[in-house]
Amino acid sequence: MSRVVSSHRTVGALTALAAWLLAPLAFAQDAQLAGDWFLTLNERRAVHTGILTIERAGGELVAFVDGGPASLEVDGDTVALEFDTRDGGGQLLAYVLHGRFESGELKGELTPPLDAPKGTWNAVRYIVPPAAPPKPVDFTGVWSRTSSGLARVTLDYTPAAQAAVAGYHYLDDPALRCVSPGLVRVSGWPYPVEIVQNDEQVTILYESFHEARRIWLDGRPYPEKLPHRAVGYSLGHWEGSTLVVETKMLTAGYVDLAGQPLSESSRVVERMSLSADGNTMRSELTLYDPENYRRPITRHRSWRREPDLVILEYDCDPYPFFRGLEIEGTLDEYWQRMRQRQRQ
Amino acid sequence: MSRRFALPLLALAGLAVPHAEAHHSFAAEFSYDKTGTITGEVVEVLFVNPHARYFIALEDENGKEILWDAQTRSPNALFGIGWNKDTIRAGERITIEGNLGRDGAHKIWIREVRKASGEIVRPTGEEPPP
Numbered sequence: 143m144s145r146v147v148s149s150h151r152t153v154g155a156l157t158a159l160a161a162w163l164l165a166p167l168a169f170a171q172d173a174q175l176a177g178d179w180f181l182t183l184n185e186r187r188a189v190h191t192g193i194l195t196i197e198r199a200g201g202e203l204v205a206f207v208d209g210g211p212a213s214l215e216v217d218g219d220t221v222a223l224e225f226d227t228r229d230g231g232g233q234l235l236a237y238v239l240h241g242r243f244e245s246g247e248l249k250g251e252l253t254p255p256l257d258a259p260k261g262t263w264n265a266v267r268y269i270v271p272p273a274a275p276p277k278p279v280d281f282t283g284v285w286s287r288t289s290s291g292l293a294r295v296t297l298d299y300t301p302a303a304q305a306a307v308a309g310y311h312y313l314d315d316p317a318l319r320c321v322s323p324g325l326v327r328v329s330g331w332p333y334p335v336e337i338v339q340n341d342e343q344v345t346i347l348y349e350s351f352h353e354a355r356r357i358w359l360d361g362r363p364y365p366e367k368l369p370h371r372a373v374g375y376s377l378g379h380w381e382g383s384t385l386v387v388e389t390k391m392l393t394a395g396y397v398d399l400a401g402q403p404l405s406e407s408s409r410v411v412e413r414m415s416l417s418a419d420g421n422t423m424r425s426e427l428t429l430y431d432p433e434n435y436r437r438p439i440t441r442h443r444s445w446r447r448e449p450d451l452v453i454l455e456y457d458c459d460p461y462p463f464f465r466g467l468e469i470e471g472t473l474d475e476y477w478q479r480m481r482q483r484q485r486q
Numbered sequence: 487m488s489r490r491f492a493l494p495l496l497a498l499a500g501l502a503v504p505h506a507e508a509h510h511s512f513a514a515e516f517s518y519d520k521t522g523t524i525t526g527e528v529v530e531v532l533f534v535n536p537h538a539r540y541f542i543a544l545e546d547e548n549g550k551e552i553l554w555d556a557q558t559r560s561p562n563a564l565f566g567i568g569w570n571k572d573t574i575r576a577g578e579r580i581t582i583e584g585n586l587g588r589d590g591a592h593k594i595w596i597r598e599v600r601k602a603s604g605e606i607v608r609p610t611g612e613e614p615p616p
Contacts, residue, residue, distance in 0.1 A: 231512025312514030317536055333562060349562065399511070454562045458535035465530070465541065466555045470591055 172198055175216065175243065179265035181207065183237065183252050183292070186259045191442040192292040194223070194248075194265050209429075209439035210294035219243045226295045227255060230332070232312075232399040234295055239263050274382030279416050281337040281344065281385070284453065285423055285445035290330035292442070295400050303403050303434035310401025313467075313476060314483065320458035322351040322372040324395035325410060326429055330443055336453050344378060344385065349453045357387050364390055370406055385414040397429065397439065405433040421447040516585040516595045524554055524594060525581040533561050533571035540574060540596075542582065556582050558596040558609040573607060574599060 179194040192208045205214035205223060212225035223239040241250020241263065249264035299307065317323040333349035344357040357378040364375055374392040378385055389410040397404050408431040415424050422444060429439040467473040526544040538561050542554040558564065561571075574580060581600040587593030599607045 229513075231516075233513040233518065312511045315511060318511065320535065333560075454565070456535055457533075457561060459532060462530075462532040462534065462537075462539040462541075462555075465532075466539070466593070469541065469553045469555055470593070 172203055174246075175203060175221075178268035179248065180268045181263065181265045181292075183239075183254070183261065183263045185252070185254050185261040188289055189444075190289050190292050192294075193268060193440050193442075195437075206298065206437060208292050208294045208441065209435060209437050210297045221248060221250075225292075227293045228295050228399060229256070237292070271382065271384065276380035277383045278341075278380050278385075279383045279420075280339065281414065281416065281423060282339055284334055284336045284448045284451045286334045286448045286451060287330070287332055287443065288422075288446050289444045290332070290441065293398070294439075295398065295402075297397070297402055297439055298436045299402075300432075300434055300436060306403040306434070307401050311479065312399075313479065314396075314401060315399070316395065317351075319460040319463050320351075322353055324404060325355075325373045325389060325392060326397050326404060326427065326441070327395075328353050328373065329412075329425070329427065330441060333456070334448060334451055334453055335445065344387075347453060349456055351458070352456050357385075374410065381413075383415060385412075387412040387414065403434050404429070405431050407431070407433060423447070512595065515587060515591075515593060517588055518585065520586045521584060521597070522586045522594065523581060523583045524556075526554065526579070528574060528576050528578045528580060529553070531571065531574065531576050533564075535560050535562075538564055540582075542580070552592065554592045554594060555587075556584070556594045556596055564609055567610065569607060569609060574601075578602065 175196045176198055177196060179196070181192045181194040183190045183192075194212070195206045196214065197204055197206075203214055203216055205212040205225075207223070207225045210225065212223055215222040220240070220242045223237075223241075225237055227235050227237055229235055235255030237255065238253040239250060240253075241248055247264060247266050249262070252261040252263040254261060297303070312318075315323065317327070322328060328348055328350050331348070331350035335349065336347040338345045338347070342358070342360045344359065346355040346357070348354070351372075353373050355373045355376055357376040359378050359380075362377070364377065368375065368391065370391045370393045372393050372395065374389040376387050376389040378387040380386070387410075389412070390408075392404065392406065392408050392410070394406045395404045396402060408429060411428045411430070413426045416422070417424070424445075425443045427441045427443065429435070429441075431439075464473065464476075467476050524542060524544060526542040528540050529543045530539075530541040532539040532541075537557045538559065540556040542556050544552045544554055546552055564570070564573075579602050582594055582596055582598070583600075584597040585595040596609055601607070
């Protein structure tokens with residue numbers, strides 16, 4: 143009996159010693175994984191990119207993808223990542239990534255949602271581009287969206303945002319009654335955009351909701367007396383060939399389909415660039431909204447040049463929405479909900 | 487984008503994947519698993535954003551009218567596959583097969599429409615993933 147106990151003690155002591163000896167190794171590996179990564183998911187039909195952030199918190203490594211929590215397991219040089227996403231109709235789905243850390247990169251096998259064929263993924267260190275003198279490029283043309291990013295659903299909410307999400311009902315979506323759902327959503331909507339530009343102004347004309355954005359390059363400040371609007375007020379400048387657009391003065395709204403709130407004090411930064419052949423446009427959108435989120439939210443979008451495409455009318459009529467509620471017998475409930483929402 | 491081409495509707499049969507067809511609220515309003523069929527008269531055609539909608543009058547066993555709310559993709563997405571405001575008209579008697587509304591709501595997300603003539607139309611086509 144005493145031998146067994148003593149042997150357990152010996153094992154315990156050895157384990158502790160081993161842990162103590164190996165701790166620096168684990169720490170060294172943490173240091174290698176910690177930081178921001180540029181994440182690329184290669185599915186058969188599409189390529190989506192995002193930002194993976196790995197941090198040390200309370201002695202453990204934690205991960206975030208595009209500003210939303212992700213589960214991370216590290217065992218030696220193998221890593222497993224899982225995070226939520228949604229389909230076009232708002233159904234909650236998951237990406238599962240298995241891979242290993244090798245020569246400074248992460249890479250492995252991707253299991254996309256909905257029984258889609260397996261793909262591959264990789265992550266390389268995210269590098270903030272160095273300052274560069276302006277070298278404008280021409281975005282003029284019509285573009286169709288090819289990716290709106292990883293469509294994260296769960297974000298790093300403040301308690302206020304958490305409560306707002308819990309109280310959200312799909313009928314709160316302004317898009318259902320033809321009201322623009324705001325910059326973050328409209329800029330990722332699956333309809334084409336047309337861009338016209340000159341030295342002072344880049345204008346983005348969205349088919350969605352007929353939204354028009356004027357991005358001022360003339361060095362003006364934000365106006366003091368204009369009302370906020372769904373797509374805000376945008377100021378831009380060139381960093382090399384990247385158009386950096388900052389937008390403020392947004393109306394309160396939503397970030398996505400699950401009712402993730404967006405406050406009036408939000409700030410959005412978009413970094414827009416063209417591929418070398420000029421036929422792919424990319425935008426990295428970052429939303430800073432500390433009232434609602436404890437870290438910035440990112441969305442990587444890409445578009446393909448469409449020389450023959452024209453922008454159609456966004457012929458939206460709220461009539462069927464309200465008629466539908468009336469048929470369903472929920473119209474009165476809806477009026478009550480509107481009244482409540484305005485008091486929040 | 488496929489909207490530049492007016493493809494024959496039947497050529498696209500079988501490509502339907504509901505998750506690629508809506509860009510809001512499908513999951514909140516409709517069941518992914520529960521599908522069904524309704525037959526009735528088209529009483530209102532709303533070929534408008536965000537979703538093209540058809541209100542369909544059915545009759546219960548006592549002959550009382552029950553309205554159903556049938557929805558499908560956006561007009562601009564449908565336009566690309568040759569489905570326009572005249573494809574289904576008020577006054578037609580049609581059969582719709584699709585995803586049923588949640589909690590017994592009288593709603594259906596159109597997967598297929600069978601017209602009185604026997605012609606079948608489907609709101610399918612390629613759309614970039616969300």
